[in-house]
Amino acid sequence: AQKITQTQPGMFVQEKEAVTLDCTYDTSDQSYGLFWYKQPSSGEMIFLIYQGSYDEQNATEGRYSLNFQKARKSANLVISASQLGDSAMYFCAMREINYGQNFVFGPGTRLSVLP
């Protein structure tokens, strides 16, 4: 069974608008971490934001915030004030602390920011 689901293969957003990229996950581990990475066409995976399963507050990093709904097992990434440089693939990933500990990546969402 797929542990990370990203239902939007591609998304478009107008420059300066906000956009939400969806991520749902499946785990029976009580202790886990959720991560978002950005991958431009150059190939490098850039870490954006982290949310721990026990964190009560939603994580924020500059223009990035994570809408964490634990009961629904969702960890959506919100990008505010989109910029042209935000055009990239975005991967949601999970790390289960007690089951394997390795990253599991979702299939990714390609975001295109329109001028």
Next chain:
Amino acid sequence: DTEVTQTPKHLVMGMTNKKSLKCEQHMGHRAMYWYKQKAKKPPELMFVYSYEKLSINESVPSRFSPECPNSSLLNLHLHALQPEDSALYLCASSPKQGLAKNIQYFGAGTRLSVL
């Protein structure tokens, strides 16, 4: 500084060649990783080194041979590859393997083409 350096950026090799990919980090991280990424897919874990010892091999064919000479350096030796091995090879590092907030920092990758 969260820099992971990979060389070369591009590599073309024949099926009988022997080549090596190199990855270097100077962040004092003790866990290092090799991933393989095919086009339009998420990265797939190949190997994990923890404190310079191989801790995970995800059933990778023996034509891929990892090496960790010291805590800053990770190599991937390639021999008798197949055309289907053509992919982006990403290296990553993290402070330790067992941390809850185990952020992995990635290099820009090596784009490998096997002819």
